[in-house]
Amino acid sequence: MLSRTIIRSPGRTFSTSTAMLNRCIIYTQNGDPAQVIRAITYPKLPSPPPNTVNLKFLLSPINPADVNTIEGVYPSKPSSTSNIAASGLGSQDEPVFVGGNEGLAQVVEVGEGVKGLKKDDWVVMDRPQLGTWSTSRNVPFHGVIKLPATGLTEAHGATMTVNPTTAYNMLDGFVRLQEGDWVIQNGANSAVGQLVIQIAKDRGLSTINFVRSRDDMGPLVDHLQSLGATKILTYDDFNDKSLRGKIKDWTGGKDIRLALNCVGGEPTTAMSKLLGQDAHLVSYGAMSKKPLSLPTSLHIFKNLTSHGFWQTNWSKTHSRTQKEELIAKLADMMKENKIRAPEHTIVNISAQESDEEATAKIRDVFARLAEGKFGKKVLLKLEDTAT
Amino acid sequence: MLSRTIIRSPGRTFSTSTAMLNRCIIYTQNGDPAQVIRAITYPKLPSPPPNTVNLKFLLSPINPADVNTIEGVYPSKPSSTSNIAASGLGSQDEPVFVGGNEGLAQVVEVGEGVKGLKKDDWVVMDRPQLGTWSTSRNVPFHGVIKLPATGLTEAHGATMTVNPTTAYNMLDGFVRLQEGDWVIQNGANSAVGQLVIQIAKDRGLSTINFVRSRDDMGPLVDHLQSLGATKILTYDDFNDKSLRGKIKDWTGGKDIRLALNCVGGEPTTAMSKLLGQDAHLVSYGAMSKKPLSLPTSLHIFKNLTSHGFWQTNWSKTHSRTQKEELIAKLADMMKENKIRAPEHTIVNISAQESDEEATAKIRDVFARLAEGKFGKKVLLKLEDTAT
Structure with missing residues (x-):
């Protein structure tokens, strides 16, 4: 399947021999995550088109709903189109879904017309199913909400929005x-x-x-x-x-x-x-x-x-201002440690691991999750792959 | 039990030898209505105290909730005190509950200070458990809502408020x-x-x-x-x-x-x-x-x-104006026959029947209701007893 995946970004097409700098966790069909997900690498993102930002993900949780989403039994389904637009992966005929609904990212580059965001800002997702199990993604700037500049741990930021x-x-x-x-x-x-x-x-x-x-x-x-x-x-x-x-x-x-x-x-x-x-x-x-x-x-x-x-549903039915206010309140409580970060285990997928190794590691995580072997929240940390 | 009932009205005490003109259906303990209710006669009401009206009931339904109330299993319980105040029956030590929550009545006499009501007006109850299975009652004028002057049948009026x-x-x-x-x-x-x-x-x-x-x-x-x-x-x-x-x-x-x-x-x-x-x-x-x-x-x-x-609960949490508006809307729909009166049977308890006969008749009604022998709503019509 993967060999048939067309890798492209808006307006540009890369051959798979282009420098492989990014990695994400994808699935092309629903099923047991331990069977259907895999890690793939994809080209370094081009500069962001207008009104979009390029993000580098710092830490992204695996939530129970993510498992249901991959199984295809969750009512909120990712759009393959949005994934395509956002990542340059897949095509209408060959949908590729990037896993992950929640995550903490850092702004790497802002496109023309983007307001209220600058390089190095920390952001969380304001849209569901943006595909946060990635190293880097290009997303519309309205799809993210900025976090306060200081005082939050990565684990706090990564587990903020759900x-x-x-x-x-x-x-x-x-x-x-x-x-x-x-x-x-x-x-x-x-x-x-x-x-x-x-x-x-x-x-x-x-x-x-x-x-x-x-x-x-x-x-x-x-x-x-x-x-x-x-x-x-x-x-x-x-x-x-x-x-x-x-x-x-x-x-x-x-x-x-x-x-x-x-x-x-x-x-x-x-x-x-x-x-x-x-x-x-x-x-x-x-x-x-x-x-x-x-x-x-x-x-x-x-x-x-x-x-x-x-x-x-709350997110769909509330204004951007209401959402920003909520995130600001929660961030304040986290900074004051009134809200602790959840007990967690960070699963690191390093730049040195091949896609095959990364796939095996992440499938093993899901197999262990299914057996209830983590008592803690699993947070994924994907590093850019080597060139 | 009954012989020990003290009969009084606010500020006055009558001996039981006073002219017996009114009748109502009472119970002094909870239980199967076919066992615990009885008809009693009581003196003609004195002129109404300030801010109250004397009512003559025209027609009063037996609703399923009335049965549960007499059984003592309904969350809305009549207050013996309100019954005392309203009817001159019973005492704090010997509570007498007059049955009936819903009914159509006609104003017979208005007390000083009463606003918006005059003799012969048709009214429905604005308070629960006022004891509508009566010929006549004295009630606070805030306890009733006036119906439009014309166009309603007694059956419509009697079944309006529940x-x-x-x-x-x-x-x-x-x-x-x-x-x-x-x-x-x-x-x-x-x-x-x-x-x-x-x-x-x-x-x-x-x-x-x-x-x-x-x-x-x-x-x-x-x-x-x-x-x-x-x-x-x-x-x-x-x-x-x-x-x-x-x-x-x-x-x-x-x-x-x-x-x-x-x-x-x-x-x-x-x-x-x-x-x-x-x-x-x-x-x-x-x-x-x-x-x-x-x-x-x-x-x-x-x-x-x-x-x-x-x-x-709706009645408790809505204003008098809202309740009057609702009753007016329903009365309009009834007058235009957009709302039909329910199929019903009228059970008449005439002036000629003794309390014992009336008790037997009403107990029989409840026994037949318990067996599901009425397919229709039972409406009670109590006539004043002979002097």
């Missing part, structure tokens, strides 16, 4: 919460759950955090408490008849009006029953793979509203 | 619908469902109406079509693989953004999957007694929002 935005917007967009209010969540040790704890704490909100019970709860409890979790419970505690009374003691009888759910099934039904009048349940995941099952009476008599949240 | 308001508000309050839009509902032959069909038709909306399948669908289909139903389907049709395509043909591919649910369980899950992007599911009943079970992906990726609707 999880922290989700956590922030769920706390911000459904219920007008005030200092001293309580929020309840399940899957509290998920990437988003941990961010909810930190952002809630910064806002003066208290959190009741449900997690799966495990043999040794100590380290998890310590970790979540260190992030600022107010209370930590397990799904087994839903069977505790005194739970409602305990929560009433904690909250001083104040109604809980926001619940965040990434689990579905029974732990969500039980959690919803702890909510007060006019509450909102916001679902952003379904880790149990079980549907959301709620007694209709909660909706009718307690005026519970059940929503979903998807950051991709 | 079902038509629910249907109207569900069509009005969640999605900004425009002429030509589609609405989907289950339990379409419920009292509210039939009103949804009529109000939707008047607004130029098309409806897809799901009902339980039955041996002879003909009469039901004819009836719902005569109300203005655009399409009528049964829950069995959810198994029809071509359903989605059919609906697409009907709607011209337009997304359906509002679904109304009074069933729960599987027919609601299946109905929700027919909705388009950014849709709202509004639940106002759970006739299947099964919970609402929705794939989380509908919430996350299609941005489905699931709400409940309870007219009692």
